[in-house]
Amino acid sequence: MSHRIVIVGGGAGGLELATRLGRKLGRRGHAHITLVDRKLTHVWKPLLHEVAAGSLDFSDNDVNYLAQARWNHFEFQPGVLCGLDRGRREVMLAEALDEGGGAMAPARRIAYDTLVLAVGSRSADFGVPGVREHCSFLDTTEEALSFHRRLLRRYLQAHARADPHEGTDMDGHDALDVVIVGGGATGVELAAELRQASWQLPAYGLASIQPQRVRITVLDRAARLLAALPERVGRDAESTLEALGVRVLCDVAVSEVTDAAVLTKDGKSIPATFVVWAAGIEAPEVLDTLDGLETTSRHQLKVKPTLQTTLDGDVFAMGDCAACPLEDGSERSVPPLAQAAQQQARFLAENLPRRLAGRTLPDFRFRNRGSLVSLAGYTAVGSLMGNLLRDVTLEGRLARVFYSLLYRRHQLVVHGMARTAMAIVLARIHRRTEPRLKLH
């Protein structure tokens, strides 16, 4: 029987790993690769703020796991990770449900020789009251879509109530307050996308909520936006957002979220029709229950620099759900970024076959290529790092080009050159034949 490699989580990292290993080992029968995910399709997570604002139709960008598996020589199994039996080398899966709540696959166990856990992360609520009840999140496609539908509903209702002769709403519901908690890349990018959408929606006849009545606030407890990026990038993002009419509040901590407001620790109440929570991440809690594997306080699996979990060399973890030490000797871990998940996927795709051939694993070294933040169609800001480019800050058109390269790289790994080229052409055609915003 060939070696069984099971990958749980088909996201930015796991899908690239399954695809690469399928082509490398699965095609020749050198190993049996199985990818498990709780969903049937993959959407690259950094696109979700665009799905939420309606500027991207996710169905043009999703990847069907079954088709991907067939084309790339791996097997796909729907399932939800719920436990691990390290003695028997079996991963335990709970029933996987489809969108209608029907069972796609029963609870079961899958045997492995090598297991890679790549289940990502979700927003951390830090125990703030009201967050889970009243906030929207951008952790999954469904959540991003649900936010988009609520937003659109609000415009449609205002439109239906409006006096056609006046073009204004008679109930006074012609304003919208969106508060985004978290001034990292997700919050900043969403604010710009929503501002752009607020200008575009009236052009489709939904003019009852005028752009200037859409009040968007981004708040963060840090002293500035994009605290993880160089100071100049944060300042550029802040001045661009303010020029777009987005209010930026820093040094503000949230004490509670209600159904109509965000309350702050310094006693303010910020009115909110919608609150989006993008204030930090944690790994899924199920990782604390995996047969004694070590985790951090944010539920991430502790791994060695080889990406093997600290207590079991046959169980690997990668991407947002792994706490992998940085090689600089600091206490810090590899940051939870798509570029890190992609680099780890490439590392494992190169080194798991070598391990099968009896060689020792090298250490993973994270190469920070810099980070770029898109401000919708307006601009992008960020910094690049590399062997030739040393921490170069960028903005404008060039920054937008580099920003799009991260997704293009993911598409290239997943689809190959020809299909990526076709996808780009199709997207261009769609841009000319479809509305610029998703209106359903």
Ligand SMILES: Cc1cc2nc3c(=O)[nH]c(=O)nc-3n(C[C@H](O)[C@H](O)[C@H](O)COP(=O)(O)OP(=O)(O)OC[C@H]3O[C@@H](n4cnc5c(N)ncnc54)[C@H](O)[C@@H]3O)c2cc1C
């Ligand atoms: C709105 C937004 C914008 C972002 N922008 C950027 C950016 O510009 N640049 C950047 O570098 N990073 C960005 N990120 C971060 C980036 O998306 C993540 O770092 C990256 O997706 C992590 O990859 P991953 O493979 O670890 O996890 P994910 O891509 O999250 O994939 C996890 C997979 O595991 C599956 N899964 C989860 N739980 C289970 C379970 N119990 N059982 C089975 N399957 C499960 C999920 O369905 C999913 O397919 C952004 C994130 C968000 C939310």
